[in-house]
Amino acid sequence: MRTGFQExxxxxxQTLSDMCGLAGAAMERAxxxxxxxxxxxxEQVISDHEHLAALRTQAEEAAFILLALQxxxxxxxxxxxxxxxxxxxxxxxxxxxxxxxxxxxxxxxxHAVPEEVDGYFAEMGRIAVELxxxxxxxxLSRDPEKAAQISRDDEAMDQLHKHLFTVLMxxxxxxxxxxxxxxxxxxxxxERFADHAVEIGRRVIFQVTGETPEG
Amino acid sequence: MRTGFQExxxxxxQTLSDMCGLAGAAMERAxxxxxxxxxxxxEQVISDHEHLAALRTQAEEAAFILLALQxxxxxxxxxxxxxxxxxxxxxxxxxxxxxxxxxxxxxxxxHAVPEEVDGYFAEMGRIAVELxxxxxxxxLSRDPEKAAQISRDDEAMDQLHKHLFTVLMxxxxxxxxxxxxxxxxxxxxxERFADHAVEIGRRVIFQVTGETPEG
Numbered sequence: 001m002r003t004g005f006q007e008x009x010x011x012x013x014q015t016l017s018d019m020c021g022l023a024g025a026a027m028e029r030a031x032x033x034x035x036x037x038x039x040x041x042x043e044q045v046i047s048d049h050e051h052l053a054a055l056r057t058q059a060e061e062a063a064f065i066l067l068a069l070q071x072x073x074x075x076x077x078x079x080x081x082x083x084x085x086x087x088x089x090x091x092x093x094x095x096x097x098x099x100x101x102x103x104x105x106x107x108x109x110x111h112a113v114p115e116e117v118d119g120y121f122a123e124m125g126r127i128a129v130e131l132x133x134x135x136x137x138x139x140l141s142r143d144p145e146k147a148a149q150i151s152r153d154d155e156a157m158d159q160l161h162k163h164l165f166t167v168l169m170x171x172x173x174x175x176x177x178x179x180x181x182x183x184x185x186x187x188x189x190x191e192r193f194a195d196h197a198v199e200i201g202r203r204v205i206f207q208v209t210g211e212t213p214e215g
Numbered sequence: 216m217r218t219g220f221q222e223x224x225x226x227x228x229q230t231l232s233d234m235c236g237l238a239g240a241a242m243e244r245a246x247x248x249x250x251x252x253x254x255x256x257x258e259q260v261i262s263d264h265e266h267l268a269a270l271r272t273q274a275e276e277a278a279f280i281l282l283a284l285q286x287x288x289x290x291x292x293x294x295x296x297x298x299x300x301x302x303x304x305x306x307x308x309x310x311x312x313x314x315x316x317x318x319x320x321x322x323x324x325x326h327a328v329p330e331e332v333d334g335y336f337a338e339m340g341r342i343a344v345e346l347x348x349x350x351x352x353x354x355l356s357r358d359p360e361k362a363a364q365i366s367r368d369d370e371a372m373d374q375l376h377k378h379l380f381t382v383l384m385x386x387x388x389x390x391x392x393x394x395x396x397x398x399x400x401x402x403x404x405x406e407r408f409a410d411h412a413v414e415i416g417r418r419v420i421f422q423v424t425g426e427t428p429e430g
Contacts, residue, residue, distance in 0.1 A: 165396065
Protein backbone atom coordinates (compact mmCIF):
# COMPACT_ATOMS: atom_id res chain seq x y z
CA MET A 1 0.00 0.00 0.00
CA ARG A 2 2.77 2.38 0.97
CA THR A 3 4.60 1.69 -2.29
CA GLY A 4 1.41 2.36 -4.20
CA PHE A 5 1.09 5.64 -2.31
CA GLN A 6 4.65 6.67 -3.11
CA GLU A 7 4.14 5.81 -6.77
CA UNK A 8 0.96 7.86 -6.93
CA UNK A 9 2.65 10.78 -5.23
CA UNK A 10 5.57 10.56 -7.65
CA UNK A 11 3.12 10.40 -10.53
CA UNK A 12 1.39 13.56 -9.32
CA UNK A 13 4.71 15.36 -8.95
CA GLN A 14 5.79 14.24 -12.41
CA THR A 15 2.54 15.50 -13.95
CA LEU A 16 3.03 18.87 -12.25
CA SER A 17 6.59 19.05 -13.54
CA ASP A 18 5.42 18.14 -17.07
CA MET A 19 2.75 20.83 -16.88
CA CYS A 20 5.36 23.47 -15.99
CA GLY A 21 7.36 22.31 -19.01
CA LEU A 22 4.33 22.48 -21.29
CA ALA A 23 3.43 25.96 -20.04
CA GLY A 24 7.00 27.09 -20.77
CA ALA A 25 6.89 25.55 -24.26
CA ALA A 26 3.54 27.29 -24.87
CA MET A 27 4.99 30.66 -23.86
CA GLU A 28 8.07 30.09 -26.00
CA ARG A 29 5.92 29.44 -29.06
CA ALA A 30 3.47 32.22 -28.20
CA UNK A 31 6.38 34.66 -28.05
CA UNK A 32 7.61 33.40 -31.41
CA UNK A 33 4.11 33.79 -32.85
CA UNK A 34 3.96 37.32 -31.43
CA UNK A 35 7.33 38.51 -32.66
CA UNK A 36 7.13 36.90 -36.09
CA UNK A 37 3.38 37.38 -36.65
CA UNK A 38 3.36 33.62 -37.15
CA UNK A 39 -0.26 32.52 -37.40
CA UNK A 40 0.38 28.77 -37.61
CA UNK A 41 2.34 28.79 -34.37
CA UNK A 42 -0.29 30.98 -32.68
CA GLU A 43 -3.03 28.54 -33.68
CA GLN A 44 -0.94 25.65 -32.38
CA VAL A 45 -0.51 27.26 -28.95
CA ILE A 46 -4.24 27.92 -28.81
CA SER A 47 -5.27 24.38 -29.71
CA ASP A 48 -2.57 22.76 -27.55
CA HIS A 49 -3.96 24.43 -24.43
CA GLU A 50 -6.70 21.85 -24.16
CA HIS A 51 -4.08 19.25 -23.33
CA LEU A 52 -2.80 21.29 -20.39
CA ALA A 53 -6.36 21.85 -19.16
CA ALA A 54 -6.99 18.09 -19.36
CA LEU A 55 -3.79 17.40 -17.42
CA ARG A 56 -4.98 19.76 -14.70
CA THR A 57 -8.29 17.92 -14.33
CA GLN A 58 -6.45 14.62 -14.31
CA ALA A 59 -3.91 15.78 -11.72
CA GLU A 60 -6.60 17.25 -9.47
CA GLU A 61 -8.50 13.98 -9.58
CA ALA A 62 -5.33 12.02 -8.82
CA ALA A 63 -4.66 14.29 -5.83
CA PHE A 64 -8.22 13.92 -4.65
CA ILE A 65 -8.03 10.12 -4.81
CA LEU A 66 -4.73 10.24 -2.91
CA LEU A 67 -6.36 12.29 -0.16
CA ALA A 68 -9.46 10.08 -0.04
CA LEU A 69 -7.79 6.68 -0.09
CA GLN A 70 -4.45 7.31 1.59
CA UNK A 71 -5.30 10.10 4.04
CA UNK A 72 -1.70 11.34 4.04
CA UNK A 73 -0.47 13.45 6.95
CA UNK A 74 2.35 15.88 7.70
CA UNK A 75 4.81 16.41 4.85
CA UNK A 76 3.05 14.00 2.47
CA UNK A 77 -0.21 15.89 2.95
CA UNK A 78 1.57 19.17 2.41
CA UNK A 79 3.01 17.78 -0.81
CA UNK A 80 -0.38 16.65 -2.14
CA UNK A 81 -2.12 19.90 -1.24
CA UNK A 82 0.76 21.99 -2.57
CA UNK A 83 0.83 20.02 -5.81
CA UNK A 84 -2.88 20.62 -6.29
CA UNK A 85 -2.34 24.34 -5.89
CA UNK A 86 0.70 24.38 -8.18
CA UNK A 87 -1.15 22.41 -10.84
CA UNK A 88 -3.65 25.28 -10.98
CA UNK A 89 -0.77 27.77 -11.31
CA UNK A 90 0.85 25.84 -14.15
CA UNK A 91 -2.42 25.61 -16.06
CA UNK A 92 -2.92 29.34 -15.61
CA UNK A 93 0.59 29.89 -17.01
CA UNK A 94 -0.48 27.99 -20.10
CA UNK A 95 -3.66 30.10 -20.21
CA UNK A 96 -1.56 33.27 -20.23
CA UNK A 97 0.54 31.90 -23.11
CA UNK A 98 -2.76 31.25 -24.86
CA UNK A 99 -3.75 34.90 -24.37
CA UNK A 100 -0.45 36.03 -25.93
CA UNK A 101 -1.08 33.72 -28.90
CA UNK A 102 -4.60 35.10 -29.28
CA UNK A 103 -3.32 38.66 -29.55
CA UNK A 104 -0.81 37.51 -32.19
CA UNK A 105 -3.65 35.83 -34.08
CA UNK A 106 -5.98 38.82 -33.78
CA UNK A 107 -3.42 41.18 -35.33
CA UNK A 108 -2.20 38.82 -38.05
CA UNK A 109 -0.88 39.54 -40.70
CA UNK A 110 0.19 42.70 -38.87
CA HIS A 111 2.67 42.48 -36.03
CA ALA A 112 0.91 43.15 -32.70
CA VAL A 113 4.13 44.58 -31.30
CA PRO A 114 5.93 47.48 -33.02
CA GLU A 115 9.62 46.82 -33.71
CA GLU A 116 10.53 49.47 -31.15
CA VAL A 117 9.44 47.25 -28.26
CA ASP A 118 10.20 43.84 -29.80
CA GLY A 119 13.25 43.54 -27.59
CA TYR A 120 11.16 43.79 -24.42
CA PHE A 121 8.97 40.90 -25.42
CA ALA A 122 11.86 38.78 -26.67
CA GLU A 123 13.46 39.22 -23.25
CA MET A 124 10.26 38.75 -21.24
CA GLY A 125 9.61 35.61 -23.27
CA ARG A 126 13.12 34.34 -22.56
CA ILE A 127 12.72 34.94 -18.82
CA ALA A 128 9.27 33.32 -18.81
CA VAL A 129 10.67 30.17 -20.43
CA GLU A 130 13.57 30.14 -17.98
CA LEU A 131 11.24 30.52 -14.98
CA UNK A 132 9.02 27.67 -16.11
CA UNK A 133 12.05 25.45 -16.77
CA UNK A 134 13.20 26.24 -13.25
CA UNK A 135 9.75 25.40 -11.84
CA UNK A 136 9.69 22.18 -13.88
CA UNK A 137 12.99 21.20 -12.33
CA UNK A 138 12.44 22.17 -8.69
CA UNK A 139 9.10 20.41 -8.25
CA LEU A 140 11.14 17.23 -8.89
CA SER A 141 14.49 18.09 -7.27
CA ARG A 142 12.89 19.95 -4.33
CA ASP A 143 16.00 22.10 -4.14
CA PRO A 144 15.05 25.20 -2.12
CA GLU A 145 18.07 27.16 -3.36
CA LYS A 146 17.10 26.65 -6.96
CA ALA A 147 13.46 27.39 -6.11
CA ALA A 148 14.52 30.72 -4.60
CA GLN A 149 16.16 31.51 -7.93
CA ILE A 150 12.69 31.83 -9.47
CA SER A 151 11.85 34.82 -7.28
CA ARG A 152 15.17 36.44 -8.13
CA ASP A 153 14.64 35.97 -11.87
CA ASP A 154 11.14 37.34 -11.49
CA GLU A 155 12.66 40.66 -10.45
CA ALA A 156 14.14 40.97 -13.93
CA MET A 157 10.66 40.40 -15.34
CA ASP A 158 9.18 43.09 -13.10
CA GLN A 159 11.89 45.55 -14.15
CA LEU A 160 11.25 44.90 -17.83
CA HIS A 161 7.54 45.26 -17.28
CA LYS A 162 8.05 48.62 -15.57
CA HIS A 163 10.37 49.86 -18.31
CA LEU A 164 7.86 48.83 -20.92
CA PHE A 165 5.26 51.08 -19.30
CA THR A 166 7.75 53.93 -19.26
CA VAL A 167 8.14 53.52 -23.01
CA LEU A 168 4.37 53.55 -23.46
CA MET A 169 3.75 56.46 -21.12
CA UNK A 170 6.65 58.85 -21.25
CA UNK A 171 7.81 59.03 -24.83
CA UNK A 172 6.02 60.18 -27.89
CA UNK A 173 4.27 56.91 -28.55
CA UNK A 174 3.39 57.05 -32.23
CA UNK A 175 2.00 53.56 -32.73
CA UNK A 176 -1.53 54.43 -31.72
CA UNK A 177 -3.83 53.50 -28.89
CA UNK A 178 -4.76 50.03 -30.20
CA UNK A 179 -1.12 49.04 -30.09
CA UNK A 180 -0.72 50.52 -26.58
CA UNK A 181 -3.70 48.48 -25.40
CA UNK A 182 -2.21 45.27 -26.85
CA UNK A 183 1.16 45.95 -25.28
CA UNK A 184 -0.40 46.72 -21.90
CA UNK A 185 -2.22 43.40 -21.93
CA UNK A 186 0.80 41.49 -23.23
CA UNK A 187 3.04 42.96 -20.55
CA UNK A 188 0.51 41.93 -17.95
CA UNK A 189 0.33 38.37 -19.31
CA UNK A 190 4.10 37.88 -19.12
CA GLU A 191 4.25 39.39 -15.65
CA ARG A 192 1.45 37.15 -14.36
CA PHE A 193 3.04 34.10 -15.97
CA ALA A 194 6.17 34.82 -13.92
CA ASP A 195 4.12 35.39 -10.75
CA HIS A 196 2.62 31.92 -11.02
CA ALA A 197 6.08 30.37 -11.48
CA VAL A 198 7.15 32.24 -8.34
CA GLU A 199 4.19 30.75 -6.45
CA ILE A 200 5.22 27.25 -7.49
CA GLY A 201 8.78 27.92 -6.31
CA ARG A 202 7.59 29.35 -2.99
CA ARG A 203 5.48 26.28 -2.39
CA VAL A 204 8.50 24.01 -2.92
CA ILE A 205 10.46 26.09 -0.42
CA PHE A 206 7.63 25.87 2.08
CA GLN A 207 7.27 22.11 1.65
CA VAL A 208 10.97 21.52 2.16
CA THR A 209 11.81 24.05 4.86
CA GLY A 210 8.40 24.54 6.52
CA GLU A 211 8.89 28.27 6.12
CA THR A 212 7.13 30.62 3.74
CA PRO A 213 9.70 32.77 1.96
CA GLU A 214 9.08 36.51 2.16
CA GLY A 215 7.77 38.22 -0.92
CA MET B 216 -15.34 14.14 17.28
CA ARG B 217 -17.86 14.29 14.47
CA THR B 218 -19.44 17.42 15.94
CA GLY B 219 -16.00 19.00 16.16
CA PHE B 220 -15.46 18.14 12.51
CA GLN B 221 -18.76 19.65 11.44
CA GLU B 222 -18.02 22.79 13.43
CA UNK B 223 -14.60 23.14 11.83
CA UNK B 224 -16.08 22.59 8.40
CA UNK B 225 -18.75 25.20 9.06
CA UNK B 226 -16.08 27.57 10.32
CA UNK B 227 -14.08 27.13 7.13
CA UNK B 228 -17.16 27.73 4.98
CA GLN B 229 -18.04 30.82 7.02
CA THR B 230 -14.53 32.24 6.59
CA LEU B 231 -14.76 31.67 2.84
CA SER B 232 -18.12 33.41 2.73
CA ASP B 233 -16.77 36.33 4.77
CA MET B 234 -13.80 36.59 2.42
CA CYS B 235 -16.12 36.86 -0.59
CA GLY B 236 -17.97 39.64 1.23
CA LEU B 237 -14.72 41.46 2.05
CA ALA B 238 -13.53 41.18 -1.55
CA GLY B 239 -16.82 42.67 -2.72
CA ALA B 240 -16.59 45.50 -0.19
CA ALA B 241 -13.01 46.17 -1.33
CA MET B 242 -14.10 46.36 -4.97
CA GLU B 243 -17.00 48.62 -4.06
CA ARG B 244 -14.70 51.06 -2.32
CA ALA B 245 -12.00 50.76 -4.98
CA UNK B 246 -14.57 51.71 -7.62
CA UNK B 247 -15.64 54.68 -5.51
CA UNK B 248 -11.99 55.71 -5.12
CA UNK B 249 -11.52 55.37 -8.87
CA UNK B 250 -14.58 57.31 -9.95
CA UNK B 251 -14.28 60.06 -7.36
CA UNK B 252 -10.47 60.27 -7.29
CA UNK B 253 -10.87 59.63 -3.57
CA UNK B 254 -7.41 59.08 -2.11
CA UNK B 255 -8.51 58.26 1.44
CA UNK B 256 -10.74 55.45 0.26
CA UNK B 257 -8.02 54.17 -2.09
CA GLU B 258 -5.53 54.05 0.79
CA GLN B 259 -8.08 52.24 2.93
CA VAL B 260 -8.62 49.52 0.31
CA ILE B 261 -4.87 49.10 -0.01
CA SER B 262 -4.22 48.78 3.72
CA ASP B 263 -7.28 46.60 4.34
CA HIS B 264 -6.01 43.95 1.94
CA GLU B 265 -3.65 42.58 4.57
CA HIS B 266 -6.65 41.38 6.53
CA LEU B 267 -7.92 39.35 3.58
CA ALA B 268 -4.46 37.89 3.01
CA ALA B 269 -4.29 36.90 6.67
CA LEU B 270 -7.72 35.27 6.45
CA ARG B 271 -6.51 33.24 3.50
CA THR B 272 -3.52 31.92 5.42
CA GLN B 273 -5.74 31.17 8.38
CA ALA B 274 -8.35 29.38 6.25
CA GLU B 275 -5.73 27.34 4.41
CA GLU B 276 -4.25 26.24 7.72
CA ALA B 277 -7.69 25.34 9.05
CA ALA B 278 -8.36 23.27 5.93
CA PHE B 279 -4.99 21.59 6.24
CA ILE B 280 -5.66 20.66 9.87
CA LEU B 281 -9.07 19.31 8.88
CA LEU B 282 -7.46 17.08 6.25
CA ALA B 283 -4.69 15.95 8.58
CA LEU B 284 -6.77 15.21 11.68
CA GLN B 285 -10.14 14.22 10.25
CA UNK B 286 -9.19 12.61 6.93
CA UNK B 287 -12.59 13.42 5.43
CA UNK B 288 -13.80 11.44 2.43
CA UNK B 289 -16.32 11.82 -0.38
CA UNK B 290 -18.43 14.99 -0.23
CA UNK B 291 -16.77 16.30 2.93
CA UNK B 292 -13.36 15.98 1.32
CA UNK B 293 -14.65 17.69 -1.80
CA UNK B 294 -15.93 20.52 0.37
CA UNK B 295 -12.62 21.01 2.17
CA UNK B 296 -10.57 20.89 -1.04
CA UNK B 297 -13.02 23.14 -2.87
CA UNK B 298 -13.03 25.63 -0.01
CA UNK B 299 -9.25 25.79 -0.09
CA UNK B 300 -9.35 26.57 -3.80
CA UNK B 301 -12.12 29.13 -3.41
CA UNK B 302 -10.30 30.84 -0.56
CA UNK B 303 -7.46 31.50 -3.01
CA UNK B 304 -9.94 32.91 -5.52
CA UNK B 305 -11.52 35.23 -3.00
CA UNK B 306 -8.15 36.57 -1.87
CA UNK B 307 -7.23 37.16 -5.49
CA UNK B 308 -10.48 39.10 -5.93
CA UNK B 309 -9.39 41.35 -3.09
CA UNK B 310 -5.98 41.65 -4.76
CA UNK B 311 -7.64 42.87 -7.94
CA UNK B 312 -9.62 45.48 -5.96
CA UNK B 313 -6.28 46.52 -4.49
CA UNK B 314 -4.88 47.00 -8.02
CA UNK B 315 -7.85 49.21 -8.91
CA UNK B 316 -7.24 51.29 -5.78
CA UNK B 317 -3.55 51.60 -6.63
CA UNK B 318 -4.34 53.06 -10.04
CA UNK B 319 -6.73 55.56 -8.38
CA UNK B 320 -3.95 56.49 -5.94
CA UNK B 321 -1.29 56.78 -8.66
CA UNK B 322 -3.38 59.28 -10.65
CA UNK B 323 -4.63 61.31 -7.70
CA UNK B 324 -5.61 64.19 -7.69
CA UNK B 325 -6.42 63.52 -11.35
CA HIS B 326 -9.16 61.07 -12.25
CA ALA B 327 -7.65 57.90 -13.73
CA VAL B 328 -10.78 57.40 -15.80
CA PRO B 329 -12.04 60.11 -18.20
CA GLU B 330 -15.69 61.03 -17.70
CA GLU B 331 -16.50 59.51 -21.09
CA VAL B 332 -15.96 55.96 -19.76
CA ASP B 333 -17.01 56.54 -16.13
CA GLY B 334 -20.27 54.73 -16.80
CA TYR B 335 -18.46 51.55 -17.82
CA PHE B 336 -16.58 51.38 -14.57
CA ALA B 337 -19.59 52.29 -12.46
CA GLU B 338 -21.43 49.39 -14.07
CA MET B 339 -18.52 46.94 -13.93
CA GLY B 340 -18.09 47.87 -10.27
CA ARG B 341 -21.78 47.26 -9.62
CA ILE B 342 -21.67 43.84 -11.30
CA ALA B 343 -18.47 42.92 -9.44
CA VAL B 344 -20.10 43.71 -6.10
CA GLU B 345 -23.18 41.73 -7.08
CA LEU B 346 -21.11 38.72 -8.13
CA UNK B 347 -19.19 38.67 -4.88
CA UNK B 348 -22.40 39.02 -2.85
CA UNK B 349 -23.76 36.07 -4.80
CA UNK B 350 -20.59 34.05 -4.11
CA UNK B 351 -20.75 35.04 -0.43
CA UNK B 352 -24.29 33.68 -0.28
CA UNK B 353 -23.94 30.46 -2.26
CA UNK B 354 -20.92 29.11 -0.41
CA LEU B 355 -23.27 29.06 2.59
CA SER B 356 -26.62 28.19 0.99
CA ARG B 357 -25.07 25.74 -1.53
CA ASP B 358 -27.89 26.58 -3.91
CA PRO B 359 -26.74 25.46 -7.38
CA GLU B 360 -29.37 27.59 -9.14
CA LYS B 361 -28.14 30.73 -7.47
CA ALA B 362 -24.54 29.67 -8.09
CA ALA B 363 -25.29 29.36 -11.81
CA GLN B 364 -26.49 32.96 -11.69
CA ILE B 365 -22.89 34.06 -11.20
CA SER B 366 -21.89 32.75 -14.64
CA ARG B 367 -24.87 34.46 -16.22
CA ASP B 368 -24.07 37.79 -14.58
CA ASP B 369 -20.46 37.40 -15.66
CA GLU B 370 -21.64 37.56 -19.28
CA ALA B 371 -22.74 41.15 -18.64
CA MET B 372 -19.23 41.88 -17.34
CA ASP B 373 -17.65 40.36 -20.43
CA GLN B 374 -19.92 42.41 -22.70
CA LEU B 375 -19.03 45.63 -20.90
CA HIS B 376 -15.37 44.76 -21.06
CA LYS B 377 -15.60 44.18 -24.82
CA HIS B 378 -17.48 47.43 -25.37
CA LEU B 379 -14.89 49.29 -23.36
CA PHE B 380 -12.18 48.09 -25.75
CA THR B 381 -14.29 49.20 -28.68
CA VAL B 382 -14.37 52.67 -27.20
CA LEU B 383 -10.61 52.64 -26.74
CA MET B 384 -9.85 51.19 -30.15
CA UNK B 385 -12.41 52.37 -32.64
CA UNK B 386 -13.17 55.96 -31.82
CA UNK B 387 -10.96 58.94 -31.83
CA UNK B 388 -9.59 58.41 -28.35
CA UNK B 389 -8.37 61.82 -27.27
CA UNK B 390 -7.40 61.10 -23.68
CA UNK B 391 -3.90 59.96 -24.51
CA UNK B 392 -2.00 56.72 -24.25
CA UNK B 393 -1.40 56.82 -20.49
CA UNK B 394 -5.13 56.88 -19.92
CA UNK B 395 -5.67 54.05 -22.43
CA UNK B 396 -3.10 51.97 -20.56
CA UNK B 397 -4.85 52.60 -17.23
CA UNK B 398 -8.23 51.73 -18.67
CA UNK B 399 -6.91 48.56 -20.29
CA UNK B 400 -5.53 47.38 -16.96
CA UNK B 401 -8.63 48.44 -15.04
CA UNK B 402 -10.90 46.60 -17.46
CA UNK B 403 -8.78 43.50 -17.05
CA UNK B 404 -8.94 43.74 -13.23
CA UNK B 405 -12.74 43.88 -13.18
CA GLU B 406 -13.02 41.07 -15.69
CA ARG B 407 -10.65 38.84 -13.70
CA PHE B 408 -12.47 39.67 -10.46
CA ALA B 409 -15.66 38.34 -12.07
CA ASP B 410 -13.86 35.23 -13.39
CA HIS B 411 -12.80 34.29 -9.87
CA ALA B 412 -16.37 34.69 -8.58
CA VAL B 413 -17.49 32.41 -11.41
CA GLU B 414 -14.93 29.81 -10.32
CA ILE B 415 -16.30 29.90 -6.77
CA GLY B 416 -19.83 29.43 -8.10
CA ARG B 417 -18.79 26.56 -10.36
CA ARG B 418 -17.14 24.82 -7.43
CA VAL B 419 -20.36 25.04 -5.41
CA ILE B 420 -22.29 23.52 -8.32
CA PHE B 421 -19.73 20.73 -8.63
CA GLN B 422 -19.82 20.01 -4.90
CA VAL B 423 -23.60 19.81 -4.83
CA THR B 424 -24.36 18.10 -8.14
CA GLY B 425 -21.09 16.24 -8.79
CA GLU B 426 -21.04 17.78 -12.24
CA THR B 427 -18.79 20.49 -13.58
CA PRO B 428 -20.88 23.13 -15.32
CA GLU B 429 -19.79 23.97 -18.87
CA GLY B 430 -17.99 27.20 -19.40
